[in-house]
Amino acid sequence: KAGVTQTPRYLIKTRGQQVTLSCSPISGHRSVSWYQQTPGQGLQFLFEYFSETQRNKGNFPGRFSGRQFSNSRSEMNVSTLELGDSALYLCASSRTRQVSSGNTIYFGEGSWLTVV
Amino acid sequence: QKEVEQNSGPLSVPEGAIASLNCTYSDRGSQSFFWYRQYSGKSPELIMFIYSNGDKEDGRFTAQLNKASQYVSLLIRDSQPSDSATYLCAVRSIIQGAQKLVFGQGTRLTINP
Numbered sequence: 249k250a251g252v253t254q255t256p257r258y259l260i261k262t263r264g265q266q267v268t269l270s271c272s273p274i275s276g277h278r279s280v281s282w283y284q285q286t287p288g289q290g291l292q293f294l295f296e297y298f299s300e301t302q303r304n305k306g307n308f309p310g311r312f313s314g315r316q317f318s319n320s321r322s323e324m325n326v327s328t329l330e331l332g333d334s335a336l337y338l339c340a341s342s343r344t345r346q347v348s349s350g351n352t353i354y355f356g357e358g359s360w361l362t363v364v
Numbered sequence: 365q366k367e368v369e370q371n372s373g374p375l376s377v378p379e380g381a382i383a384s385l386n387c388t389y390s391d392r393g394s395q396s397f398f399w400y401r402q403y404s405g406k407s408p409e410l411i412m413f414i415y416s417n418g419d420k421e422d423g424r425f426t427a428q429l430n431k432a433s434q435y436v437s438l439l440i441r442d443s444q445p446s447d448s449a450t451y452l453c454a455v456r457s458i459i460q461g462a463q464k465l466v467f468g469q470g471t472r473l474t475i476n477p
Contacts, residue, residue, distance in 0.1 A: 281465070291408070291452065291467035304464065338407055352398065353465065355407040 250275065252341050252356035260362045266327040269359045273320050273341030279303075280322040281353065282314060285336040294337075297322050298345050329363045336360055367391060368455050370468035379477050383440040387453030387468055390434070397429060397436045398454040401447075402470065408452055412438065443475045 253272040261267050273280050282294040293306035297316035314324040320341075326333055342353040368389050377383040385399075396415050400408035414420045414427040414436065426439040436455075440447055450470040457464055 283467075290469040293465065336407075352410055352413050354410060355400075358407045 252339055252354055254337075254339050254356035254359050256359060257357065258360045258362075260364060261329050262364055263329055263331060265329050266325060267329060267361060268323055268325045269337055269339075269361075271322045271324075271339030271341075271356060273322070273339075274354060277341035277343050277354075278320050279342045279345050279353075280316055280320065281340045281342075282322070282324050283338040283340065284308070285338060285358070286334075291338070294324065296345075303345065326361075331363050334361060334363045366468075367466045368453055368468040370451075370453050370471045372469055373472040374474050375471055376474045376476055377443050379443055379445060379475055381443055383443045383447065383473055383475070385438040385440075385451050385453075385471050385473065386435060387437065387455075388435045389453075389455045389466075391455065391457050391466075392431075392434065394431075394434075394455045394457040396456045397427070398456070398465075399425075399427060399436075399438045400452040400454060400467075402450045402452060404449075411451075440473075445475045445477050448473060448475045 255270045279298045281296040283291050285291045295314050296304040300316045311327045316322045336358045338358045339356045340353040370387050398413045399411045401411050402408045412425055412427045414429045417429050417431055420427045424441045428437045450472045452470045453468040455466050
């Protein structure tokens with residue numbers, strides 16, 4: 249079955265602009281999480297969505313936002329881009345939110361964002 | 365103290381030897397543990413997950429969990445050059461009803477032919 253799909257894969261934006269990234273989870277998966285990965289900070293949790301509701305949020309400013317649609321697809325938005333927002337943004341999906349042996353999370357290929 | 369700690373490496377291991385990667389975590393209530401492999405420029409790929417104390421084997425990979433000591437490790441037997449990557453330890457727990465998955469910084473592993 250198809251994996252987690254993220255678009256676009258690569259993009260370049262200028263400071264002050266905004267960007268929207270899209271994620272389509274694995275079919276049947278209802279939980280979608282977003283992560284930011286940078287060389288200095290590693291993988292950092294942004295937020296998690298389940299059933300169109302944000303369930304958990306990491307320590308990022310309000311410029312970072314997201315949403316989930318009824319088909320479980322998710323988008324994240326970053327407004328007023330800063331140079332430090334340059335990173336790999338990863339989306340991950342899992343079937344449910346339960347901690348169980350059958351509920352592992354799988355990552356998409358990521359969206360590489362460069363802010364100049 | 366970081367919630368999940370890994371030695372950043374680089375860890376160099378000769379081909380055919382056993383590579384041992386370690387991870388410690390601070391939240392004693394953590395319930396599930398994952399090892400991901402990430403090649404340069406690629407996204408993390410799930411290798412193994414473990415929930416119960418003890419060892420779990422899958423091919424050349426063995427995950428070991430010791431909840432009392434709060435560490436989880438990954439052993440790679442018969443290391444191959446293709447195993448060269450960064451290995452990320454991730455710990456998941458439920459805190460006040462919210463699922464939280466925390467990653468370590470990753471250990472960069474190099475297998476030398």
